């Protein structure tokens with residue numbers, strides 16, 4: 772199956788999920804998770820109507836993003852961001868979805884103030900204990916959010932999470948629901964809107980949409996299996 776057909780099917784499935792949840796499908800954006808994909812594949816996905824793309828590694832993004840500068844892609848950083856890569860990341864991305872510490876927020880602020888640029892950021896929340904996962908813990912989110920709001924060059928726009936993988940997607944639902952609740956509580960205590968919930972991948976995006984996702988990050992369902 773080609774990228775164009777895949778995108779069409781995903782859109783249909785999102786629309787159905789929105790119907791079930793009585794949501795407006797215009798509120799849900801597909802972000803193509805393009806790690807390991809060649810620029811030509813990314814171009815095809817863009818031509819199929821995808822505007823948001825996410826990369827996981829700064830080094831790979833530095834190689835690929837300049838080759839696609841002729842098309843108006845909105846690039847998101849969706850992988851763990853190391854402090855020593857921030858100086859590159861601030862020039863490559865429009866949104867950093869993986870802010871998970873004050874130290875990283877400070878480094879972003881420092882580099883952004885140097886170049887006089889503002890970036891949208893999401894806070895990555897870790898909802899399960901795996902060692903391999905990144906993100907701040909649910910009870911640290913509010914403190915980190917308040918910290919980020921003090922930084923002039925960071926614009927807090929959302930929360931992101933990578934829940935554990937379950938064959939049975941119903942088992943992921945509580946994680947998505949939890950992120951939405953954390954967001955709702957945060958909005959109440961901060962007295963402001965945190966519009967984005969970035970959650971859901973190829974395997975479980977319909978459940979994520981039912982639970983309030985505004986950005987679903989989809990790789991294999993668009994591009995096919997990854998060859999590392």
Ligand SMILES: *Cc1c(COP(=O)(O)O)cnc(C)c1O
Nearest residue numbers: 804827849972973988989990991
């Ligand atoms: C790779 C990746 C995705 C997409 O995963 P698929 O299962 O291929 O859809 C989403 N989010 C993050 C953070 C990723 O690294």
